[in-house]
Amino acid sequence: MASTQHAHGARILVASNRGPVSYALDDSGRLTAKRGGGGLVSGLSAIGPDAGAVWVCAALNDGDREAVRRTGGALDPADTGGRRVRMLDIDPTVFSEAYNGIANSVLWFVHHMLYQTPLEPVFGREFRHAWSSYEAYNRAFAEALAEEAAEGAAVVVQDYHLTLVPGMLRQLRPDLRIGHFSHTPWAPVDYFRMLPDDIAEQVLRGMLGADRLGFLTQRWADAFAGCCEALVGGLGDTRIGVHGLGADADFLRERAHRPDVDERMAILRQQIGTGPDGRPRKVIVRVDRTELSKNIVRGLLAYEELLESRPEWRERVVHVAFAYPSRQDLTVYREYTAEVQRVAAEINERYGTPGWTPVEMHVKDDFARSLAAYRLADVALVNPIRDGMNLVAKEVPVLSDQGCALVLSREAGAYEELGDDAVTVNPYDIRGTAEALHEALSMPAGERTERSKRLAAQATALPPARWFLDQLAALEV
Numbered sequence: 227m228a229s230t231q232h233a234h235g236a237r238i239l240v241a242s243n244r245g246p247v248s249y250a251l252d253d254s255g256r257l258t259a260k261r262g263g264g265g266l267v268s269g270l271s272a273i274g275p276d277a278g279a280v281w282v283c284a285a286l287n288d289g290d291r292e293a294v295r296r297t298g299g300a301l302d303p304a305d306t307g308g309r310r311v312r313m314l315d316i317d318p319t320v321f322s323e324a325y326n327g328i329a330n331s332v333l334w335f336v337h338h339m340l341y342q343t344p345l346e347p348v349f350g351r352e353f354r355h356a357w358s359s360y361e362a363y364n365r366a367f368a369e370a371l372a373e374e375a376a377e378g379a380a381v382v383v384q385d386y387h388l389t390l391v392p393g394m395l396r397q398l399r400p401d402l403r404i405g406h407f408s409h410t411p412w413a414p415v416d417y418f419r420m421l422p423d424d425i426a427e428q429v430l431r432g433m434l435g436a437d438r439l440g441f442l443t444q445r446w447a448d449a450f451a452g453c454c455e456a457l458v459g460g461l462g463d464t465r466i467g468v469h470g471l472g473a474d475a476d477f478l479r480e481r482a483h484r485p486d487v488d489e490r491m492a493i494l495r496q497q498i499g500t501g502p503d504g505r506p507r508k509v510i511v512r513v514d515r516t517e518l519s520k521n522i523v524r525g526l527l528a529y530e531e532l533l534e535s536r537p538e539w540r541e542r543v544v545h546v547a548f549a550y551p552s553r554q555d556l557t558v559y560r561e562y563t564a565e566v567q568r569v570a571a572e573i574n575e576r577y578g579t580p581g582w583t584p585v586e587m588h589v590k591d592d593f594a595r596s597l598a599a600y601r602l603a604d605v606a607l608v609n610p611i612r613d614g615m616n617l618v619a620k621e622v623p624v625l626s627d628q629g630c631a632l633v634l635s636r637e638a639g640a641y642e643e644l645g646d647d648a649v650t651v652n653p654y655d656i657r658g659t660a661e662a663l664h665e666a667l668s669m670p671a672g673e674r675t676e677r678s679k680r681l682a683a684q685a686t687a688l689p690p691a692r693w694f695l696d697q698l699a700a701l702e703v
């Protein structure tokens with residue numbers, strides 16, 4: 227590749243399915259931009275505009291597609307906080323088959339071990355068809371990155387949507403330094419090889435096109451290495467690193483003390499109310515997308531078991547549970563969302579009294595209200611059946627006003643960092659989780675404050691900006 231050909235290219239590139247901005251199109255044809263949050267967005271803010279980074283992402287909806295049509299794909303910097311963002315308009319059917327059909331229904335399910343195996347998965351014709359869309363979608367990213375990158379540039383590709391990109395990009399542009407970061411767990415080989423052999427191999431070889439692969443914990447990195455050993459003869463020249471993305475303390479603390487959060491705290495306090503002793507009730511908080519891997523139903527059943535086996539907590543505790551709809555294009559997610567709400571309603575029906583609602587469940591996404599709940603938390607319940615990291619486990623200790631006890635699943639990536647000061651649970655064990663809730667609720671104030679402080683310190687050890695810079699440094703930028 228002649229160096230002049232890429233003279234104006236970017237030195238640093240990021241690729242992810244979801245970009246830092248999304249658009250909504252109203253009836254009068256007006257486009258409004260909504261900026262996204264999350265670790266990647268704040269991570270990227272660590273490099274200044276002079277770095278000339280380009281972020282390549284997909285158009286996810288009609289608003290995004292219209293924005294691409296109007297701009298040719300190079301989004302207006304006014305909408306992106308000054309960042310250079312190239313949005314790809316991938317054919318909507320191809321996109322949906324890649325995103326819903328493969329990324330969210332197959333790769334997400336494999337890495338979180340979510341299949342109910344007597345019936346699923348079925349890797350037949352439909353799957354093969356969707357897989358070719360996943361290839362096309364990955365190719366579109368690889369080609370866009372190849373076009374945008376300067377000679378020798380560093381490219382950091384994100385997540386399971388884009389596992390084939392490193393290999394494809396390596397072929398198009400051998401001069402680039404390519405990294406890939408997984409935000410999910412990685413499946414152990416016995417589960418991973420449920421994928422048809424040719425597909426499993428294609429995924430691993432696609433990833434191994436990178437110079438360096440990043441994972442959130444050693445456990446996921448080891449699982450990946452195990453799959454490579456067993457299925458493709460090892461890692462070859464690809465290096466592996468672990469970077470445990472932490473909470474963004476500065477952003478969170480500032481955001482959580484704005485008036486809109488105070489207002490929501492007042493409303494929540496009223497809903498929570500006071501117990502028979504006239505003191506405010508204890509608060510168990512959980513905040514999740516209604517995601518199958520988050521284990522919300524078992525969390526509710528454990529809370530019910532607490533009320534059943536430890537009746538002294540009745541009227542003295544409220545479970546504030548926010549479950550925000552996610553991936554509602556998939557039937558199984560819609561069913562799960564309904565089940566979560568059904569179980570919460572059942573608990574309220576069975577145990578509620580005129581002055582006490584045992585579960586305060588809200589499903590309408592409201593970030594300020596989530597932060598308000600974090601501040602009020604006595605106990606945070608984070609009990610996923612499997613989770614790459616889980617940032618809620620890190621954010622609540624940072625924000626809880628009086629320090630919180632953390633009930634944490636040993637299957638969350640965050641367990642590796644926070645396990646010592648959390649009350650840890652096997653996420654399938656309802657009675658064990660109920661007992662952990664009891665222990666957390668009963669923890670002496672002094673111990674709780676001390677543990678919460680240590681949790682917060684650990685949780686903020688690798689803030690998004692450093693996490694992102696570490697990935698770049700590992701590519702020797």
Ligand code: G6P
Nearest residue numbers: 243244385408409410552553614
């Ligand atoms: C979670 C996961 C990420 C993933 C994201 C996609 O945050 O931890 O690994 O990239 O979901 O969510 P989306 O709403 O874009 O499907």
